[in-house]
Amino acid sequence: MSSSSTSPIIQTKNPEFPRSVIYKLYIHTFFMVVLPLSTYFYTSKYFFEGEYGTTKAALSAAGIANAVVFSFIITAFMEDSGEKHQKRE
Amino acid sequence: MDLKVSDQCPVYASFFGHAGVAAAVAIGAAYGTAKAGIGIAGAGTFRPELIMKMLLPVVMAGIIAVYGLVISVLICGSLDPNKSYSLFTGFIHLGSGLTVGLTGLGAGYSIGAIGDAFVRAYAQQTRLFVSMVLMLIFAEVLGLYGLIVGLILNTKASSNC
Numbered sequence: 001m002s003s004s005s006t007s008p009i010i011q012t013k014n015p016e017f018p019r020s021v022i023y024k025l026y027i028h029t030f031f032m033v034v035l036p037l038s039t040y041f042y043t044s045k046y047f048f049e050g051e052y053g054t055t056k057a058a059l060s061a062a063g064i065a066n067a068v069v070f071s072f073i074i075t076a077f078m079e080d081s082g083e084k085h086q087k088r089e
Numbered sequence: 090m091d092l093k094v095s096d097q098c099p100v101y102a103s104f105f106g107h108a109g110v111a112a113a114v115a116i117g118a119a120y121g122t123a124k125a126g127i128g129i130a131g132a133g134t135f136r137p138e139l140i141m142k143m144l145l146p147v148v149m150a151g152i153i154a155v156y157g158l159v160i161s162v163l164i165c166g167s168l169d170p171n172k173s174y175s176l177f178t179g180f181i182h183l184g185s186g187l188t189v190g191l192t193g194l195g196a197g198y199s200i201g202a203i204g205d206a207f208v209r210a211y212a213q214q215t216r217l218f219v220s221m222v223l224m225l226i227f228a229e230v231l232g233l234y235g236l237i238v239g240l241i242l243n244t245k246a247s248s249n250c
Contacts, residue, residue, distance in 0.1 A: 021140075021141050024141070025141070025144065028148065029151075032148070032151050032152075032155065036155050036158070036159060037158070037162065040159060040162060040163075044166075051244075052244060054163055054166065054167075054243075055240045055241075055243065055244055058159050058160070058163050058236075058240055059237075059240065061155075061159050062155070062156060062159060062233065062236055065152050065155040065156075066152065068148075069148055069149060069152055069229075072144075072145065072148050073145065073222060075141075076141055076142040076145065079141060079142075080142065
């Protein structure tokens with residue numbers, strides 16, 4: 001990673017671990033814990049009524065968890081391409 | 090109170106339902122996180138800038154744990170001490186919890202093994218990232234299949250005493 005003295009974009013106290021990386025990680029962890037459960041309870045209460053209501057709610061919770069992983073992959077890719085642009089400049 | 094006890098709804102039937110809730114715990118996800126973490130610790134000492142991307146197996150193992158959590162919450166929602174609970178429903182809940190737990194064990198094991206080997210190799214060859222993502226996705230959908238089977242089983246639960 002670029003060190004704190006030469007990079008104006010990443011502000012960090014610890015040069016080996018930029019704060020933006022830890023922040024992104026915490027956000028994804030938080031969403032991974034909170035989003036599936038709240039999606040399940042919210043959709044089973046308000047959206048999906050009837051016979052297969054809880055099943056659809058559980059499937060939507062699994063879908064939301066996969067969406068969080070997908071956004072983590074996208075974040076990792078964007079970080080990598082952002083670094084490459086920095087090095088070329 | 091809508092509680093009847095008969096031959097088809099014995100008193101001990103809810104034991105199996107609760108056992109199903111306990112069977113869906115995140116043992117596989119714990120193993121996957123641990124094994125991938127060992128690989129990340131080993132490879133991150135040489136390439137610390139790649140650590141954010143190396144954390145992907147840990148996130149995938151977390152999803153396996155989320156599947157177990159979802160099925161446990163689903164089974165818990167239909168456990169009620171004031172309603173009759175048939176032995177058939179108890180076995181259904183045990184079966185769905187065990188399905189998700191065992192497939193989660195297998196999926197978590199494969200995620201751990203893949204993650205460990207691939208992050209060590211990724212530190213040396215960065216073009217391996219795409220194949221790591223593909224393999225991890227395939228390993229994670231094994232857990233998803235278990236969740237689907239557990240959900241299909243769960244829809245057949247009905248308590249006729």
